[in-house]
Amino acid sequence: MAELLTLNLSRNMFSGEMPSSMSEMHSLNDLDVSFNNLSGRVPSSTQLQSFPPERFTGNVGLCGLPTAKKCLEDEDLGVPPVGDSEGDAESTDELQRWFYIGGATGFATGFWIACSALLLNRRLRHAFFHFHNCLKDWVYVKVLVFIARLQRVARA
Missing domain, CATH: 3.80.10.10 (Ribonuclease Inhibitor)
Incomplete structure (x- = not known):
């Protein structure tokens, strides 16, 4: 066998x-x-x-x-179940805590670097807001065209 x-x-x-x-x-x-x-x-x-x-x-x-x-x-x-040892849980909690601390610190740092660059650099600020306005207009046109097509299909 x-x-x-x-x-x-x-x-x-x-x-x-x-x-x-x-x-x-x-x-x-x-x-x-x-x-x-x-x-x-x-x-x-x-x-x-x-x-x-x-x-x-x-x-x-x-x-x-x-x-x-x-x-x-x-x-x-007294055999502990697999993966349930106390030291293992503590190290996992510690690792998870540092992961969130690192993520939050990285996000805050990146956010303030981007905001500072926009506040201090006039050319970058104008380029960013120009891009934002063009993107907003493009999305607006695409949505209107999509709605018009849906209305045409609904009438037919």
């Missing part, structure tokens, strides 16, 4: 634990054991943990990755 590529055991009313030998099925591309009566921990292997959790649904007693249910042994040993 080590060379097996696809295994669909769904909706067969199997009960008991999944055999630990399933972790040795390295060629397995597709596995579905949903809607049985399986229990216990999903055998640990990179192959079995890579399947989506939907392939294990309907097995009330099944626990461990990739299912959403934690095993009692994990809680008794």
